[in-house]
Each structure stands twice: as C-alpha cells, then as structure tokens.
Amino acid sequence: MIRFVELSKSFGSRTILNKISFEVRTGEILFILGTSGTGKSVLLKNLVGLLRPDSGQIWVDDQEISRYSEEQYLSIRRQIGMVFQQPALFDSLTVFENVAFGLRRLEKLLPDELSKRVIESLQLVHLHQLENRYPNELSYGQQKRVSIARTLALKPKVLLFDEPTTGLDPVTTTTVNELIFELSQKLKTTSIVVSHDMKCAIDIAHRIIVLDKGHIVDQGTPDELKKSEQELVKEFLREVLQTSQSAPTKEKLP
Ligand SMILES: Nc1ncnc2c1ncn2[C@@H]1O[C@H](COP(=O)(O)OP(=O)(O)OP(=O)(O)O)[C@@H](O)[C@H]1O
Numbered sequence: 001m002i003r004f005v006e007l008s009k010s011f012g013s014r015t016i017l018n019k020i021s022f023e024v025r026t027g028e029i030l031f032i033l034g035t036s037g038t039g040k041s042v043l044l045k046n047l048v049g050l051l052r053p054d055s056g057q058i059w060v061d062d063q064e065i066s067r068y069s070e071e072q073y074l075s076i077r078r079q080i081g082m083v084f085q086q087p088a089l090f091d092s093l094t095v096f097e098n099v100a101f102g103l104r105r106l107e108k109l110l111p112d113e114l115s116k117r118v119i120e121s122l123q124l125v126h127l128h129q130l131e132n133r134y135p136n137e138l139s140y141g142q143q144k145r146v147s148i149a150r151t152l153a154l155k156p157k158v159l160l161f162d163e164p165t166t167g168l169d170p171v172t173t174t175t176v177n178e179l180i181f182e183l184s185q186k187l188k189t190t191s192i193v194v195s196h197d198m199k200c201a202i203d204i205a206h207r208i209i210v211l212d213k214g215h216i217v218d219q220g221t222p223d224e225l226k227k228s229e230q231e232l233v234k235e236f237l238r239e240v241l242q243t244s245q246s247a248p249t250k251e252k253l254p
C-alpha cells in the first residue's frame with residue numbers, strides 16, 4: 001500500500017535518511033524503531049508532505065506522491081491520518097468540539113451526521129461519556145485518546161502514530177498500545193507506529209523496522225527480530241527483558 005524507494009533526506013551537510021527502502025502492507029501494524037534523533041519523525045513528515053525528500057520516491061497505492069504540489073497533498077492527508085506526539089487539544093473547547101474541529105473544516109456534514117461521526121470516534125477510544133468535558137479535566141492518557149479520536153473522525157485509511165506512548169506511565173502505555181491494536185483490527189486500517197519502545201513493538205507489531213544512522217539495520221516480524229544478530233536490536237531487546245515480566249501474546253494478522 002505504501003512504498004518508500006531509496007528515500008534520502010539531509011539537513012545541510014547532515015544526512016538523516018540515506019536511501020531508505022521499505023513497504024507497508026495493507027492492514028498491518030508496522031513499527032519503526034530507532035534511538036532519539038535517528039530521523040523517525042522526519043520519515044513520517046515526508047510521508048504526509050510536511051517535509052520533502054531530496055531524492056527517492058514515496059508510493060501510496062499506485063501514485064508517486066513525493067513531488068506532489070501542496071494542493072495535491074490535501075487528498076493524501078485525508079487518507080493518511082497522523083497522531084502527533086503531543087495531544088495539542090484546544091483547552092477552550094470540549095472533547096466533542098475538539099473532535100469535531102477538523103470535520104467541520106474539511107467536510108460539509110449535517111449537524112446530525114457530524115454528531116454521529118464524533119460520537120462514533122469517541123466510542124472507538126472508549127471516551128464517549130466524556131464528550132462534554134474540557135481537556136484540563138482529563139488525564140494525559142485520556143487527552144491522548146481524544147487526539148486519536150480527532151484523527152479517526154476523518155476516517156483515514158492509514159494511521160500514523162508518532163511516539164504514542166512516550167512519556168506515559170506503564171498502565172497508560174498498555175492502554176494506548178491495546179487501543180492501537182484494537183483499532184487496527186476493528187477498522188482494518190494500516191498503521192505505522194514510530195517508537196523507541198521495543199516492548200510495545202513486540203506486543204502489537206506485525207513487522208518491525210529498526211533505523212540507525214540513516215539506514216535500516218534490521219527488519220522482520222517480532223519473532224524474527226528476537227533472533228537478530230544486530231547489536232542495536234539486541235540492546236533494545238535487553239531493555240525489554242529488564243523492564244517487563246511476560247508480554248501478553250495476541251493473535252496477529254497474517
Ligand atoms: N526541519 C529540520 N531542520 C533541520 N534539522 C532537522 C529538522 N527536522 C529534524 N531535524 C534533525 O533531524 C534529526 C532527526 O530528527 P527526528 O525528529 O526525525 O528524530 P526522531 O528519530 O524522531 O527522534 P525522537 O525519538 O527524539 O523523536 C535530528 O538531528 C533533528 O535535529
């Protein structure tokens with residue numbers, strides 16, 4: 001569904017992504033792991049057109065989008081919903097209005113349809129009873145879920161999560177992780193999750209890509225990566241063994 005072909009991006013003399021190639025299959029959850037500053041966010045921003053690659057291609061279905069004009073990108077952004085690292089909700093708007101905000105701007109819906117779409121999105125993140133609350137009355141984890149609902153309201157085919165669990169406590173991390181898994185199963189969306197949390201990746205990813213210094217150092221299913229000979233991957237795995245007891249195993253998509 002999405003294919004990066006020899007994508008390169010530099011800032012000045014610093015090469016951040018160096019001929020990166022990989023594909024994301026329809027319906028899968030792909031994790032992109034890497035230490036801080038390896039270019040994970042830069043990669044996602046290239047996909048949604050917030051940054052442009054220096055060379056290489058990005059294919060979405062059968063279209064090469066990396067040279068699209070700003071206007072052409074609008075339709076891509078409707079298909080690819082990004083959940084940013086910070087929830088960034090409007091403090092002065094209720095949960096309902098926060099979720100409705102983008103919809104009002106982008107779609108001409110009748111009030112009943114709008115309301116239905118907002119409530120459905122909040123139901124998907126299990127927050128429909130809190131629609132009249134304000135963001136400062138919610139926990140950080142709940143705010144994060146509202147920000148996911150806001151993205152879901154636009155019905156994207158692809159969901160991008162930039163570090164969805166960074167800075168969350170272990171319990172909330174598990175909740176958000178399970179939510180990403182549940183959404184992928186229920187909505188059949190394709191998900192790309194950028195993270196440095198190997199435990200989350202092992203729990204819910206169908207495939208994992210490990211980035212380091214501009215290159216993909218390894219990729220495969222969680223089981224394949226557990227046998228990796230790459231030092232960075234082993235290091236990530238050691239952290240998982242140190243911090244977790246036993247990861248819940250879940251049924252994976254093919
Ligand atoms: N617009 C920009 N201009 C110049 N340099 C940038 C820009 N965006 C990112 N960089 C640099 O590119 C590198 C990769 O940044 P990026 O944000 O993608 O890292 P990351 O892997 O997402 O890290 P983290 O896990 O901390 O979020 C960093 O060194 C960053 O300073």
Ligand SMILES: [Mg+2]
Pocket residue numbers: 040041042162163
């Ligand atoms: Mg980042």
